[in-house]
Amino acid sequence: MSATQGCKSYIFPVDYDKSVRLIDTPGIGDTRGIEKDAENFGNILRYIGHYEHLNGIYILLKPNNARLNVVFKYCVQELLTHLHKSAKDNIVFCFTNARSTFYRPGDTLPTLREQLSNLKERSNIEIRTDKNTMYCFDNESFRFLAALRENMKFSEDDIKNFSESWKKSVQESWRLFKHITSLQPHRTEETLSLNNVRKNVMILSKPLAEIGQLIQVNISIIRDQQKEIENSSQSIEDLRKDFIPHF
Incomplete structure (x- = not known):
């Protein structure tokens, strides 16, 4: 378990007109698993977003x-x-x-x-x-x-x-x-934008996969119907009776 559980900022004077801000962050490879690492990274990104x-x-x-x-x-x-x-x-x-x-x-x-x-x-x-x-x-x-x-x-x-x-x-x-x-200096906006894009891609991946699967199912159904039409020996009128509902 990382000794540092959250981001903390420390300011040290290094000259009469200069100071250094050190941001201590949780370590990577937390013994509680990759979910905790993901949570830590989210906290780090939110913290550095103030700078x-x-x-x-x-x-x-x-x-x-x-x-x-x-x-x-x-x-x-x-x-x-x-x-x-x-x-x-x-x-x-x-x-x-x-x-x-x-x-x-x-x-x-x-x-x-x-x-x-x-x-x-x-x-x-x-x-x-x-x-x-x-x-x-x-x-x-x-x-x-x-x-x-x-x-x-x-x-x-x-x-x-x-x-x-x-x-x-x-x-x-x-x-x-x-x-x-x-x-x-590295602009934090660039790193934050990168992670926002990655987050959105991960959110969209599941619905996109479901849409792709649905498309494949529909394509398969259409192909089966095309084969049924091509192999049918019925007349056009008979096919119409099969595919056009009667009221």
């Missing part, structure tokens, strides 16, 4: 997913399905808990690139995975600060390691903000 644009779209991953499993494949494909193709240049990948992989994407990167390669083959949409679109952080320095607040004791070596982790994560954060602010 004219998005500067960046962060996809959070862990750097230790070596296998192309069903959940990972579903999560990446489902997310990209709901985004307009114009959002591709605003997508970045953030790898958490990255200290164990020396602040690198680790085994997840080949898996991710395979997914994106498949996407390019299917839809000719390329999402880059390079230094400008990948950022590695670690959460342990935050946990360390929380532990200090509770008066837990640490050795000098531990403090040094946590401090280094903090510095590295701060550097990555600034690098991320610098990249995002250099991009052309």
Whole structure:
């Protein structure tokens, strides 16, 4: 189950005249099933509808997913399905808990690139995975600060390691903000319109299928009647008696 059950917005001042709004959203691949994912996506779309644009779209991953499993494949494909193709240049990948992989994407990167390669083959949409679109952080320095607040004791070596982790994560954060602010913002209207069209197509699919089935039934009835006429040895008058009702 996703730890984040609904969209929440947080504003952080990053300069004397600038602030960054981070919108935290529920994750994909909820253990309650695809119906819950669909509900979460609906909530996300309604939430971002209050904003004219998005500067960046962060996809959070862990750097230790070596296998192309069903959940990972579903999560990446489902997310990209709901985004307009114009959002591709605003997508970045953030790898958490990255200290164990020396602040690198680790085994997840080949898996991710395979997914994106498949996407390019299917839809000719390329999402880059390079230094400008990948950022590695670690959460342990935050946990360390929380532990200090509770008066837990640490050795000098531990403090040094946590401090280094903090510095590295701060550097990555600034690098991320610098990249995002250099991009052309993605207009949320484009993604919202795409999803509205998809929703309408899904709503119309059932009645259209029923209409198509009814047409096929009528065609079959007409063909049977044509065959009956062609194979009949009766005269025109006799056929009229069969097909024209008498009052």
